[in-house]
Amino acid sequence: MQGFPILTILTFIPIIGMIIVLLLPKSAENNVKYTTLAVTSIQLVLAIVMILNFDYSAAGVFDVNSFQFIEKVRWIQIPDVAFLGTLKIDYFLGVDGLSAPLVLLSTIIFFIATFSSWTIKKSPKGYFAMYLLLNAATMGVFLSLDFFLFFVFWEVMLLPMYFLIGIWGGPRKEYAAIKFFIYTMLGGVFMLITMIGLYFSATEILADGTQAYTFNLLTLMDQSSYLTDGILSPLNPNNWRFMAYIGLFVAFAVKIPMFPFHTWLPDAHVEAPTPISVVLAGVLLKLGTYGILRISFPIFPDITRELMWYIGLFGVINIVYGALAAMAQKDYKKLIAYSSISHMGYVLLGMASLTSTGFNGAIFQMFNHGTITAMLFLIVGIIYDRAHTRGLYEFGGLANQMPIYTGFVTVAFFAAVGLPGLSGWVSEALVFVGAFGVESIRTITMIGMLGILLGAGYMLWTLQRVYLGTVPEKWKQLKDLDGRELTMLIPLTIIVVVLGSFPSFMLDIMTTSVNSLVDFIATTLN
């Protein structure tokens, strides 16, 4: 694999795809779709190749030498800019155990959502161009090791998402799109401020021996690179690190979404077309928690330790609040959206534990939530395509009308409920094992366990309302799954079942990095 720029290809092949799509004539609708499918397939293959060549014993996290598939070139360099010295930004990509599972997840979800996009009628050319741009930006966020690059990808992601919801969405699409946009943009501002603060607080030594301010995330994690008077330097007694941490956390929390910044999510989901909901829940939400793990925790380990109880508390609020809100919904898709909030709470709780078990659980939960929730949104989409309604009280007895579909529904629902043998349970259990082991958050962890019960409550109730009982006359013409829908659901089901029984396939990728990160947080600035 030496010298093969696998990560750059992963990130930029969608851009090439987008250009092709835009150049194709309007009439070549199918070619547009097949181009997208080809791009996402290549990405999926590349991600699998990457995992197969992945060194499980290399930690990464803060150590540049144990990152894998690194690509680093100077992107921007302007020497001697007034009092700023050399201005430089790197194009710096790399993976470790924290990002590898999520890169794989993204490629899987984008691949599957392509099939789901097949039925898009309204100007498919524009849709798929935006879809591919979103894909590229997402990949870039997971792979960037330079804060500026990370920020660029982060903000680029907004644009396609805004249009995908705002043009291809439901009746209230404009409202939902603008809400999503402003929320994330607001977070982005906080991130920008923190980023600039960090930039002026640390320096790295360039090849020519001069010192320069830096956006390099790994340098920013290294406490020895900070200046004594930097505004976010731990060496500066009057530093603003606490405020910066909060700001950065809010930026990420919006994406998760964490209570009380979550209200954009149900609206976005309800209005977004099915494939975009799948991508949103399957991949984009993980960007928030990933950002916290990749940036907030190792750059501010001191403040992370200080605030872990609060992070755990917000995790538990997400779990319980999301579950309770889900229980009261009458719209199928909104219910799944709130359940998504609840399930992301487990990720936060696991991260708050600052233990290996909790972190493993959190990252694994990100992956599992990605696959399971993708299934759930596909399931909602399938019924909405046929019945053009999502009212939970309008259905019943679909188990007899659509038995194969209901089989997949049962697997997905029980995976979401956290049934052992399916992947969701393993990660939830690891989260609880990790969080319960830490005395300070033990009590709130026990409250969080209510989520196990509430989750089972609203999921099984939904199962009963929509699938059990007898079929109302008006749904007697509904057809069972077609080949395209099976193509989407079967791979996800296999992943959910296999990872439930053999979680090591996924966990082994991350354990080394996780242990290293946990150790780093515990020992740095202590």
Add this chain to the structure above:
Amino acid sequence: MSESNLISLAVTILFLPLIGFFIVLLFGKRFKQLYKFEVGIITVALLLSIFTGVVKLTNYFNNIIITQFTWIDLGNVPSIGHLSINLGIMIDNITVIMLFVVTLISTLVHYFSIAYMEGDARFSRYFAYLGIFTFSMLGIVIADNLLMIYIFWELVGLSSYLLIGFWYEKKSASDASMKAFLANRIGDIGMFIGILILFTNYHTFSFQDIFQNIANGVVPFGSNGWLTAAGILVFMGAVGKSAQVPLHIWLPDAMEGPTPVSALIHAATMVAAGVYLVARIFALLTADAMLVIAVVGTVTSIFAATIALTQNDIKKVLAYSTVSQLGYMIMALGVGAYKFAFFHLVTHAFFKGLMFLGSGSVIHSMHHEQDMRQMGGLKKKMPITYITFLIGTLAISGVPLTSGFLSKDGLLAGTWAFADLTGHYLIPIIGFTVALMTAFYMFRLVLMTFHGEPRNQHKFDNAHESPKLMTIPLIILAALSIFIFYTPNPVAPSEGWFFNWIKTPQSVVPEEARFDFMKSDAHKVEGSLNKDVHGSGSENAAITYSEMYEHAMHKVHYPAMIISVIFAVLGILLAFLMYEWKKIDPDKLAEKLKPLYNLSYHKWYIDEIYSFLFVERLLDLSRFISWFDATVVDGIVNYSATLTRGIANITGWFDTYIVDGLVNFTAFISGFVGLSLRKIQTGKVQTYIVYVVFSVIIILLILRPF
């Protein structure tokens, strides 16, 4: 046969039904005969279980065979060291007994169901579900650690959900399945917390390793209180699964499932899993934890018995009787009568399985009539069902020569001995009372169903004895309800082989946290949990009790036996007086004791109370949260948007009228000045010269030197 062969056998037995599940589920619709595959596979599992049991009990009688493998390796974890999560299989004597019980009843239920479920729309799926249930149950049985038990515990919950709701077109069935799953989940949360307490302290889920740690004096978080808490919390799982008060509500509703399922899951095996779990963790229960367990069991046994007295649905009576008997077993474990608790688990599995299948036979022949008031006189029509059912009834009533007599009598003696030693006399008093009630309501059931005159002539005329596929399982189970399979001496179970297979595990709890009678007499402690490097241990004659206890037990053995027989006879007599000889009119009695009768008939209104207190309040809360989210949280968001727009409007106004106004004003002023000054632009050179001259003079005046 080496030890590792036994392990492989156990694994094979475990996975056979799972294979059956997948194959029948995926292809059952296309190949209608595929259910035979599942039936065949479970028969093989039964034969293998018998073989495993024979080998274990003859060649490795005193060995605990354990094998472990790493499931999740978390690597070198900071501040803990190398951490891995292991799963494993443990085979000791009670494992092989349970393997036999589960596979036997499962096999019989499979055959029974072929006839019972004939013509059902989802016939093959039913067999697939039986397969996954058997798989999950066997997983609990052979697990060597709490995590694996928890995994299969939940899977049992799933299979139970699927089978209770098998006829999901009925709202009552899908309601019942959901209730069962959720009630179990409540218990499971407690159980999970208990497991987490132990894992946090010992970094292992394995029973043997946990026991070893406690035996070495390491208690959770350094306090015996936490050990008690861990025991009670894990026991909460059993409260859910074994339908103990206050989580018993799901079991009677679970009767919505097909009757053979009730026999398999809700009488013989799954509900016994709770008892099995408590037996597994018995060694770490402190005195306080045991007392809690004993009280819960006692309360459950009497509570359910009082309800069973007045029910008219044949399956409901059996369901409450199951709850009551499970309470017995839990009570017995709580008072330390470990062997009798497990003994009763086994005998109860057979005779209760028998009675459920018997009721299935009746319901089948009565065309799905379950109300006993529509029955009567069936003994002439269904002699085999009647006789086998009667044997089961005698067994549960504790009449001598039956298996139930052996286990129940010992169990009651255990409570009495416990009371003698600790002063908790209420426990045996309730225990004996329940025995009386049990004999009464079970004979009430038999008399109403099989004796007397038919109350519904039409249904009676159509009734018939069930086919051989259904009666043979009844005969086999009836045979197993006779004493001879357990002991040659019908009044002394301890002289039998079965009783000696069961070993009471040695308590590992610190001495100060045990009951006095469980403190070791120094000279009596022989065996211990010596686990050698190969991961095998020994269950060699672990001594848990002091001589004091043996003495007390010995003293009450015969008195307890006599009293329990007298109570059983009294109960039976009362049933005959009311329902056979009609000396007492049950309706008049009910009228006289109206409030009590209502309380019993309406199941103490527990469902209504829970619904009001918990379900409705939870739904209220969820509606409130949803409103709060839409109105307050999102309201703030929308309000800030409005506010921003408002500010933007003000800014816009300011911009238009003030900022731009200033610009325009400037322009206006310039224009005005321009207009005014236009007048002096005359175009005449003379005028300009005058201006220039005057200007020069003024400038000179201003700049003049002083």
